[in-house]
Amino acid sequence: MTNPRFTAAAALAMVACMVAPQAWAKQGDVLLRARAIMVAPNEKSSAILPAFPGEQVKVNNSVMPEVDVTYMATDHIGFELIAATTKHSASGISGTTGSLGKLASTWVLPPTLTMQYHPIVDGHVRPYIGAGVNYTLFYSEKPSAALVAAVGPTKVHMSSSFGLAAQAGVDIDLSEKMFLNFDIKYIGIDTNARLNTTAAGVQRVKIDLDPIVVGVGIGMRL
Structure with missing residues (x-):
């Protein structure tokens, strides 16, 4: 015989699932x-050329706020655009540049558009995966005080x-x-940095940043 208490509990659980508020997205949301x-950059650096062929640079992590918007083209397909900007510093690792520490800083603006697949439409927990393209703009690049002291005014x-x-x-x-x-995102970003120094001439270094971007936040269905 079925336990009446078990039956009642199961019925209540089913009703709760049916009436619990859900924020699932539908087409057009x-x-x-x-x-x-x-x-968190996963950087790979070339040598600093021509003056420091045996020396490379590293790039620090950055924590900042981000805003993004997703348009649901269908119940399962969405398009997300992120808007955020972060500040990073490049530092020498060893040798002469390593002794200087921070060499330069820059702000990074990386608008990224992804197409997402949402396999679960009406669940309380809804995972998604996505892939897309990125354009990254570097701005407000500045030399460090230590670099200017060592090689003079630098652009x-x-x-x-x-x-x-x-x-x-x-x-x-x-x-x-x-x-x-x-x-969590992986973004392919690379840049060629040029330092126009007074005492050491023009120095160049290629940096593949390829950061991992980890985010946590609150969302709203409009």
């Missing part, structure tokens, strides 16, 4: 998210970059319209 992100320029992006994440319902979001 717009999802707005605000995240805190950490951009820094870093070239813009096009690259591919990959993404995975999950939305978890908090209410009918609000949800918690976890997201």
Whole structure:
């Protein structure tokens, strides 16, 4: 014989699932998210040429806010555009440049568009994966005080970059319209840095940044 208490509990659980508020997205919906992100470069650096052929640079992590918007073209396919800017420093690793520490800093603006696949339409927990393209602009490049003291007034320029992006994440319902979001991206970014120095002439270094971007935040279905 079926336990009446078990039957009642199961019925209540089913009703709760049916009436619990969900924030799932449908075709035509717009999802707005605000995240805190950490951009962690996975850099590979060439030598600093021509003056320092045995020396390379490293790039620090950065934590900043980010805003993104996703338009659901169908129940399962969405297009996300992120807007964020982060500041990074490039430092010498060894030798002469290593003794200087930070060599230059720059702000990075990497708008990235991804096409996402959302396999679960009506669940309280909705994972997604995505792939897309990125354009990265470097701006407000500045030499460090240590570099200027060593080689005199210096101008820094870093070239813009096009690259591919990959993404995975999950939305978890908090209410009918609000949800918690976890997201991770890989973004292909590279740049050619040029330092026009007074004492050491023009120095060049190629840096493949290729950062991992980890984000957590709150989203809203509009």
